[in-house]
Amino acid sequence: MRGLSSLGNELYTGRRSVQIVGRRRTWFTIALALVVVSVLILAVKGMNLGIEFRGGSQFTVSGAANLDQQPAADVVAELSGEPPRISTVGTDSLRVQTAELTSEETQQLRDGLAEAYGVPAEDVTATFVGPSWGQDVTAKALQGLVIFLVLVSLVMAAYFRTWTMSVAAIVALLHDLVATVGVYALVGFEVTPASVIGFLTILGYSLYDTVVVFDKVRENNADLYTQHRRTYAEGANLAVNQTLVRSINTSVVGLLPVASILFVGAFLLGAGTLRDIALALFVGMLLSTYSSIFIATPLEVTLRERSEPIRRHTRSVLEHRARSRAAAGEGQGGEDVAARTEDLTGVGVVAGHHQGHDAQPRRRKKGRR
Helix, strand or coil: HHHHCCCCCHHHCCCCCCCHHHHHHHHHHHHHHHHHHHHHHHHHCCEEHHHHHHCCCEEECCCCCCCCCCHHHHHHHCCCCEEECEEEEEEEEEEEEEEECHHHHHHHHHHHHHHHHCCCCEEEEEECCCCCCHHHHHHHHHHHHHHHHHHHHHHHHHHHHHHHHHHHHHHHHHHHHHHHHHHHHHHHCCEEEHHHHHHHHHHHHHHHHHHHHHHHHHHCCCCHHHHHCCCHHHHHHHHHHHHHHHHHHHHHHHHHHHHHHHHHHHHHCCHHHHHHHHHHHHHHHHHHHHHHHHHHHHHHHHHCCCCCCHHEEEEEHHHHHHHHHHHHHHHHCCHHHHHHHHCCCCCCCCCCCCHHHHHCCCCCCCCCC
């Protein structure tokens, strides 16, 4: 813990720096590859839509002593040619999902399942879900997503007073959403209303982490044009380093309970709702931490450096730095002067640096007024 605290302090003060913004091409390539792979998985494998979205009949066998799925498959095969979707629920229940059945077929399947698992017919419940309900849920989810993105774009543009941070945050958010859906399709978990809730929940988490980093970027570059110590990209990279340990700690604290829910829901209880929402949250929270550090801020810097004032300032800083180094090499004590010059570039101690014991405020002694 002491090592992590020391690392966080060194990253915050600038004594140690992880070059994130400077290697943005690498992070962009990784993000693009992840999105492309996710899209290909969706195109080839597709989503495993639950009964709420595709419609059909669902049977739940309660109190079964034997949870073997083959008897249920045999009963459905005698009645319908379409293979059913069978899963265990808890420790003594079985769920069987089939295509839409008539009332007569539903009764026959209930009796067949009751006989196959040796339970009373009353312990086999049957429900029917129409596909229109799933279509309504999908339409409302997409509508909510569009409204959310529009409002977030406007609020962030107004808060940060620049459109670049708004666009970068939205791109990072869409990256998290697409990649999470791709992982969901790869694993093959059913897409249920709980899954949709999980997808929408990670939007807020991703946005929160990105806003924290952007706020530090704005703070470090508040007086950008009045100094020649560092460029906009260096100030942004310092901001990412200053919030790096905080982002990791927040992610770990958030992921541990979600991982526990995922493990309990998937392996112990067999609870589909817990499993569905926990997988979306786990993958989304993990990706949002990555995107806020390696995608959002580097992309914002890329967009910001397209403006002429930022370009002029960057050239001015680099020219001033070159002159300072040249002067440091020609004068006496060149190494000491060069070291002090490096500290003024923004890569060394700049924001939040410790100025020594003598610079700290004096405490008044007790009894003195």
